[in-house]
Structure formats: C-alpha cells, structure tokens
Amino acid sequence: MKKLILFLCAAGLLSAQDAPPPSATPRSRALELAGAFANDGYKIRDGFWAGTLEPGKPQFLAVNLFSGNEYWFSAAVLTPAAKLSVALFDDSGRPVDVEVFQDGAAAAAGFVPAASGKYFVKLGLVGGEKTEFCLVYSYK
C-alpha cells in the first residue's frame, strides 16, 4: 500500500492546487489516479465516462456491479480550484457507504457491493467553473 501513497505523491495528486501540465486531459488525470489502484491489483476498464460538469449540477451514471469484486471510481477535471466529489447509490437511489479519496480536482470512491446489480455513480463539483470531466473505474 506504501507504493500507492508514493505513486500519488509522485504524480502530484496529493497537491490539489497544482496546475495540471499543458498536455493533461481529464481522462489522463483520471487514469493517473486509477493507476495508483492498478498497483494494488485493480484492473482499469478501457471504457470511460466524459462530459461537462457545472458546480451544483451533479451528473449520474448507471453501472452494474458484482458482489465479490471491489471497485474504485476515479474522476478528474482540469480546473485546479474545483472540488470534485464521487458518491454511489443503490438501485433504489439510496446512498451507500464508500471509501473516499478527495484531492480537489481529482476524486475517487471505493466500494465493495454486498449485492450484485445496478448502482448509480454521482459526480459533483463544488466551486470552480463549468469544466470537462472524465471518470474511469477499476475492479479486482
């Protein structure tokens, strides 16, 4: 697990106010964060969710998860002043307990479903301006 911490430090993901490098995209930042979990045995899905997010206007994604797997949902935007949040809900819309990693423009939620089925991922933005986002997920 120390590798994970070192990776996040090296990648600058623990420093919220750092401006992203000019070549960075929301997807590259989300993959950077997900890469830390990959070091812990998580496989990153090739598929991703991208779009535009406005402060106070959360967006939702439907996913289908399996009991027995562990999941991390990693998201990023490029606005350094933004605070991104990731949350999960069950198929009836009730919030579920997750582990949260939050670092300004990057955030992740870890979840171990007790039951297989449909869940919703909520992506929210506090502060900053309307911005592009990307979310990827990984499992093991």
Add this chain to the structure above:
Amino acid sequence: MSIRCDFLAAGLAVFSAALAMGAEAMTKEQMQSAIVSDSITIPTPGEFFSAMDEHGHPNWTQMFSPKSSVNTSSREQMALMLGVLVADGYLAAEAQDGQGVKNTGKEIINLTKKLGLVRENDEKSKGLLSRGTSLVAFAENNDWSTLREELEATQNEVKLSMIEQKDKDLVILVTVGAWVRGTQVAAEFISKNYSAGSAGVLRQPAIVEYLISGLGGLPEKLREGPLIAELRQKLGSVLPLVQTKDRAPVSPEAAKELAATMLALVNAISEGGRK
C-alpha cells in the same frame, strides 16, 4: 479494502469513509437522467469471472471450451459471434491458456476482416490489427492482467470501427454475444456448485433489460430475423429469473434454467438460430 487505514496511518488525511448517513437519496428525475453507456455501464466478462473467482474458485482450464467461429454471410451472426469470442478470450485468460488466447485472438481478427472492419493496406485498420498482435504478445509473456484490459480495448475498438463504417446496429450484438457467453459459463458453473454467494453474481436484471431494449431498438428487418427474434424471446424469458426480490441471490433452479437457456443461445449464435 484497507487503503483508507494505510493513508491515515501515513498522516495523509485525503481518505475518509463517506457514510450514507445524512446523504440525500437520489430523486426519481436523477435516476431517470442517469447516463447509460455501452462502454462503461455494461461490465466485461472479465469482471463477471473475477467476481466468480471470489465466490467459488472455478477450474477455468476445465471450463474453457472455445467456440469455433461461424461460417456465415450474416453480419448480425458474425457480430454476435465476435462477442462470444471476446468472452472466450477472457475465459482463456482466466485459464492462463496462452494458445487459447492466440487462437481466439486470431478468430476475432478473422471475423473483423469478414465484417470489413479491417482491410489490407488501410491506415485505419492498423489499430485493430495491432490489438491482435498485442493479445498474442501478452499471452506469450503471461501478462494476464494486461491481456484482460487489452481484450476490452479490442472489443471497444471493434465497436468504434462498426460505428465509423455506419454499422452501429452491430454494436449491441457484440455486447449481447459477450454477455450471453459469459452468463452461460457462469450459470453452468454455479448450477453445478451452488452457493448463495456465487449465485449472487447472476442477479443482473438491469443488464438483461438493457440488452432486450437494445435488440428491440434494431431496425425491423434485423429485429424480426430468426436469430435476433430468438435472442429477444429467450432474454425476455430469463429476466424474471435474475430479477430477484430484495437483492436475493438467484435460486438453484433459476441458475440451472439460466444455464440451459444461455447454452441454447450460444448454440443458436454458432448455428444461426431457428431456421
């Protein structure tokens, strides 16, 4: 999941347990507005098999009995078979069967050629062809984890090529083929080695609904063809089996019925459906 504790121990207060208490439930409008995307909402067969590993430790080598590609001129059947082969690729990866991966990868590329997704001396085709080469390389290096990621990337690239060449109706068929094959393998194992934990992975009504809806959205000419009609009918018949109350696992009887129905569908894909 011990990541939070390790982070806190390191003095980095970036992790926290976000408890449901106090958080607001979603509204009906929010649930209805949720994005559903083929490339991320639908899990890969690899995720399915990973969950099975946690519950039952299947003998993947015994379970890997690859389906041979089809000799048909039906583009729908070829797209469905592509999905079946992708699931076979994941099975071969679980079984760590390098030769199985190579054979499956070759079959996938052959089908993409028959579908016109890959052409000789075509710049755009290089991406897909290099995926085939990568699959072989990862298998030779026993890099099974990366191989699983490459299989999904290959499937996504196939679907993207289908959209680019105005064959978007075929995309859902690849997804259906992969799901049917993955479920057949999982349900067969679970029906023979039943436990409530393992049967829990079969409870995926939203995926079955998505597939039925996708097939229902095909143009009439495709939708009414014998193979697609059989898929729609049989997927409709298994929906009540996987739509359990209170998130309960699928029953032993339902697992058995699901396995039999999915096997019939895999065979129908191989053979072209009811004549």
